[in-house]
Amino acid sequence: MSPGYDPAMAHGGGAAESERIERVLRGSLAALGQGPDTVLQHLIAQQQVFSHVPEPAIDRLVAALGVTRAQILAAIDFYAFLHLTPRGRFDIRVSDNITDRMLGNAALMTQLCAALGVRPGEPRADGRVTVDFTSCTGMCDQGPAALVNGLALTRLDAGRIRDIAALVEAGTPLAHWPQGFFAVSNNVQRPGLLLADLEAREAGLARLFAQGGPAVLAEVERAGLRGRGGAGFTTALKWRFCREAPSEPGHPDKVIVCNADEGEPGTFKDRVLLTAYADLVFEGMTIAAGVVGASTGFLYLRGEYRCLLDHLEAVLARRRARGLLGTGIGAGAGPGGGFDFDIRVHLGAGAYICGEESALIESLEGKRGITRKRPPFPVTEGYLDRPTVVNNVETFLAAARIAEHGGYWFRSEGTDRSAGSKILSVSGDCARPGIYEVPFGTPVAEVLADCGARDTQCVQVSGAAGVTLTPDEFHRVLAFEDLPTAGSFMVFDRSRDLLEMVRNFAAFFAHESCGFCTPCRVGGRLVQDLVEKVAAGAAGSHDLDELHDIAQVLRRASHCGLGHTAANHVLNTLEKFPHIYRERLRRTDYTPSFDLDAALAEARALTHRDDAGSHLPADA
Ligand SMILES: Cc1cc2nc3c(=O)[nH]c(=O)nc-3n(C[C@H](O)[C@H](O)[C@H](O)COP(=O)(O)O)c2cc1C
Ligand code: SF4
DSSP states (O other), X not given: OOOOOOGGGSOOOHHHHHHHHHHHHHHHHHHHOSOXXXXXXXXXXXXXXXXXXXXXXXXHHHHHHOOOHHHHHHHHHHOTTOOSSOOOSEEEEEEOSHHHHHTTHHHHHHHHHHHHTOOTTOOOTTSSEEEEEESOOSOGGGOSOEEETTEEEOSOOHHHHHHHHHHHHHTOOGGGSOGGGGOOOOOEEEOOTTTSOOOOOOHHHHHHHHHOHHHHHHHHHHHTOBOSSSSOOBHHHHHHHHHHSOOBTTBOOEEEEEEEOOOSTTOOHHHHHHHHSHHHHHHHHHHHHHHHTEEEEEXXXXXXXXXXXXXXXXHHHHHHHTTSSEEEETXXXXXXXXXXXXXXXXXXXXXXXXXXXXXXXXXXXXXOOOOOOSSSOTTTSOGGGSOEEEEEHHHXXXXXXXXXXXXXXXXXXXXXXXXXXXXXXXXXXXXXXEEEXXXXXXXXXXXXXXXXXXXXXXXXXXXXXXXXXXXXXXXXXXSTTSXXXXXXXXXXXXXXXXXXXXXXXXXXXXXXXXXXXXXXHHHHHHHHHHHHHHHXXXXXXXXXXXXXXXXXXXXXXXXXXXXXXXXXXXXXXHHHOTHHHHTTSOOOOOOOSSOHHHHTHHHHHHHTOOSGGGSOOTTO
16 A cells, blocks of 8 residues: 655645655656646645645746646646645545445544544644545445545444544554555455456457457457447447547657546446456557557546555556567567557546546646537547547456457347446445446346345436436346446435435535536536525425426536536436425415405505406416
């Protein structure tokens, strides 16, 4: 485990601090270089050591990278894990997905704040600690979870919170905290087509070397592989477009990006794939590079998965040492060998929108993660305007297996329109949360039986942006043609108040909106306010109409997929679980204290009117 930063090192000010800033900067410049696209990584390095980005570091980065001060300040403002003022030396962020809530995170947060004498989000006066909530950290199968200086803490309970408070008070460096606090389990409960075999034999890569890019592309096409990140675009088509895209004059390089941002609440399968199957994921990326003719690769790793960084760097180093990355990969092994390709891990800094591929590319370029207008699509103009393939972690893993076993093998499972299997992240009210790999076409009821769910009231498929299912719909199948999913499968039993789920998701989307377009920036906040009004028992039925209308505006008028899907949970629950709203509405069946229509009788008499238009409507 990487120890994160040593609290004893940080803070202090004066010449000593300037020297430390310089040292961190020299280290990050040596490791990352001076390209303007490295801004975010340099800022993360400073944040990690000083619990904020110190002013002198900003000045030095402006000079060293040739970027503007405005660009740096904009990035710090945009990313939730970057700050201009110091956080506590122990910066604790409690994961706040609905599944953490169901496991009691709110009470643990209260306990921790009380034990440490802090208020949420405010550094303690002595600068020792900050405690705050953060969006889902991808540990839903082993929550309640938190991050401390970027590293994951799992399975929190009252005892562990007591111990953590004591360690913080004692100033114990993270490297000396009990290692069990940081234990992250894979919880692979049902391996299938892709996961049953742990071996990475590099057989897919061997086929690429022996038969060349077109032959492997034909297998991926035959397999009917569709992207596993949510949208389900045909992978072979994406690779073909990129392969055929003309390279920029002077920049002949094409780019392969693995999207490991995995910010959708309730999703954690990519975390497990990168832990237990990293070689296969990197093999898939290398195969894609051979097919499209790319020599630059990035793994965009969400900041919450910093705990995987050392492991991933070690796997990459091993692959370089074996000649599977670097220059002349597979030279002499056949017509498809002899190309250059390497992969760099790029850390995110707490922004869900950076999972959207064009925002991700902006972030890779060191900027704020604002989505781009499309077209042009990344396959023709992506990272630094170069043709770029962006695929999900699971897509690359599947591609490696397909290159090894062939397209027909993959098609042996699934449905006509959804070939192969889907890897699910199952959490919530079930006996065995974790990873389930099921053939596409599997009914929801089968997954519920597998994971030991009982008395289920509802399943939320594909995360907060997905679909809310009632028990009447549990016969429906996981497949692009029925229930497309990026993998999140959250279970709610009958003891749960589903309005809590709605409140949690509404707060999530209001917080994660990038703010670029009005429907999402304003609409997301209005949805949250209205949902809170319902929860407080202060809403009337007209508020529900308004909630519905605003949700429709978000769906229809937002600029990107985040806004389009941000109110799905509201629309779904208004339709399928209306009682969770209606039972909280303010009483409207009151008797008025006087009869307004009768009071107008004198006015009618004076004007000699008694027609319908001179009376109030009956339902007024
Ligand atoms: C708000 C938002 C968040 C997204 N997050 C992710 C993500 O975390 N991982 C991912 O692979 N795709 C995510 N996507 C989808 C990507 O934009 C893109 O379609 C995907 O990475 C393409 O890979 P695939 O073809 O292998 O699915 C997200 C999309 C949106 C709109
Ligand atoms: S819908 Fe608009 S505001 Fe929301 S994340 Fe997308 S671009 Fe940003």
